[in-house]
Amino acid sequence: xxxxxxxxxxxxxxxxxxxxxxxxxxxxxxxxxPHICAEIMQLHHSKHHATYVNNLNVTEEKYHxxxxxxxxxxxxxxxxxxxxxxxxxxxxxxxxxxLSPNGGGEPQGELMEAIKRDFGSFQxxxxxxxxxxxxxxxxxxxxxxxxxxxxxxxIAACANQDPLQGTTGLIPLLGIDVWEHAYYLQYKNxxxxxxxxxxxxxxxxxVSDRLKAAHx
Amino acid sequence: VxxxxxxxxxxxxxxxxxxxxxxxxxxxxxxxxPHICAEIMQLHHSKHHATYVNNLNVTEEKYHxxxxxxxxxxxxxxxxxxxxxxxxxxxxxxxxxxLSPNGGGEPQGELMEAIKRDFGSFQxxxxxxxxxxxxxxxxxxxxxxxxxxxxxxxIAACANQDPLQGTTGLIPLLGIDVWEHAYYLQYKNxxxxxxxxxxxxxxxxxVSDRLKAAHx
Numbered sequence: 326x327x328x329x330x331x332x333x334x335x336x337x338x339x340x341x342x343x344x345x346x347x348x349x350x351x352x353x354x355x356x357x358x359p360h361i362c363a364e365i366m367q368l369h370h371s372k373h374h375a376t377y378v379n380n381l382n383v384t385e386e387k388y389h390x391x392x393x394x395x396x397x398x399x400x401x402x403x404x405x406x407x408x409x410x411x412x413x414x415x416x417x418x419x420x421x422x423x424l425s426p427n428g429g430g431e432p433q434g435e436l437m438e439a440i441k442r443d444f445g446s447f448q449x450x451x452x453x454x455x456x457x458x459x460x461x462x463x464x465x466x467x468x469x470x471x472x473x474x475x476x477x478x479x480i481a482a483c484a485n486q487d488p489l490q491g492t493t494g495l496i497p498l499l500g501i502d503v504w505e506h507a508y509y510l511q512y513k514n515x516x517x518x519x520x521x522x523x524x525x526x527x528x529x530x531x532v533s534d535r536l537k538a539a540h541x
Numbered sequence: 542v543x544x545x546x547x548x549x550x551x552x553x554x555x556x557x558x559x560x561x562x563x564x565x566x567x568x569x570x571x572x573x574x575p576h577i578c579a580e581i582m583q584l585h586h587s588k589h590h591a592t593y594v595n596n597l598n599v600t601e602e603k604y605h606x607x608x609x610x611x612x613x614x615x616x617x618x619x620x621x622x623x624x625x626x627x628x629x630x631x632x633x634x635x636x637x638x639x640l641s642p643n644g645g646g647e648p649q650g651e652l653m654e655a656i657k658r659d660f661g662s663f664q665x666x667x668x669x670x671x672x673x674x675x676x677x678x679x680x681x682x683x684x685x686x687x688x689x690x691x692x693x694x695x696i697a698a699c700a701n702q703d704p705l706q707g708t709t710g711l712i713p714l715l716g717i718d719v720w721e722h723a724y725y726l727q728y729k730n731x732x733x734x735x736x737x738x739x740x741x742x743x744x745x746x747x748v749s750d751r752l753k754a755a756h757x
Contacts, residue, residue, distance in 0.1 A: 372730045463701035464679035485679035505721035
């Protein structure tokens with residue numbers, strides 16, 4: 326009885342204490358040069374993403390309290406902060422894994438076949454995703470996503486930090502961040518140049534892994 | 542008869558040819574230093590605002606055609622581009638006039654009285670407007686606006702380039718642009734520092750003029 330009580334108490338405490346954390350990059354801040362400069366990577370990861378993580382933890386803490394009281398008004402009031410900071414954490418975590426200093430080139434295997442099937446060619450997919458991404462009005466992301474119901478790849482764009490899966494149901498495979506902080510120090514207002522350059526550092530293995538995982 | 546016909550044709554031609562144009566600044570790009578650096582001002586005015594003007598003209602041209610055909614679907618499809626580029630042109634035109642190298646300090650006369658009446662004090666208005674502006678999620682603007690129905694000053698925030706008057710009915714008096722392009726080169730991710738600094742270059746005469754004009 327005592328053992329099970331202690332285990333129960335411990336799990337309660339550990340459940341309350343699990344916080345989101347900023348993931349480490351698998352490469353140095355300067356590793357994606359010249360396509361994305363080191364200063365951008367450092368600010369983007371250690372300031373912007375870190376802030377989303379911190380604010381997400383604060384928001385979830387407040388949400389926990391509101392939920393415990395059954396306070397619907399407070400829960401609804403917290404929704405924008407949860408979507409913004411939670412989405413920011415989800416999106417950037419995917420993004421860092423989508424990039425690699427060994428990236429670029431073309432995908433292989435199942436992912437390449439799916440791209441050809443759903444877009445006609447790899448170039449066609451790149452062109453359409455680039456156009457949709459550049460066209461985002463204000464802050465947002467371009468996405469290559471997977472529709473589980475149809476089994477098809479889809480291009481989508483989301484505003485601000487709206488997470489792809491939570492808002493559209495599409496499984497995110499590859500995201501391109503076009504908030505100005507993602508490129509402005511290097512590319513200034515010329516967003517198309519940034520979107521063109523980023524294809525040089527796309528980690529197609531990671532995108533493939535995400536497609537495989539989406540099938541399960 | 543000939544003269545009347547000619548002037549009719551001329552007015553048709555001149556009406557078709559009136560395009561929006563990029564307004565000149567009343568000060569040099571470097572005039573707002575150290576609060577807003579020259580590089581930001583140059584990119585912001587000659588690239589970002591200029592692009593809104595060009596795209597607004599293109600959009601209005603297309604809208605003119607759709608309207609002439611009574612094509613509602615095409616008109617609706619053009620609405621986002623009209624609001625985005627039209628709002629961008631309106632907002633930035635107001636913004637440049639809201640700023641001055643001789644700005645800062647405190648307003649006088651009717652505007653100061655209205656601020657005290659509606660916010661308690663000038664500092665209170667600054668604090669509340671700063672908070673609302675910093676809190677914008679993603680790209681957008683903070684505004685001090687005037688409600689014609691109630692005769693009161695109001696603080697508001699708009700997303701992206703949504704124009705204040707067109708979307709809320711409030712008359713825009715003073716705007717603070719918090720798209721990252723407005724501050725990132727100088728302030729990086731520290732938006733609060735930019736919002737704090739910009740009070741040093743606010744042209745209170747212009748804000749007062751806008752309030753006077755709003756009363757008419």
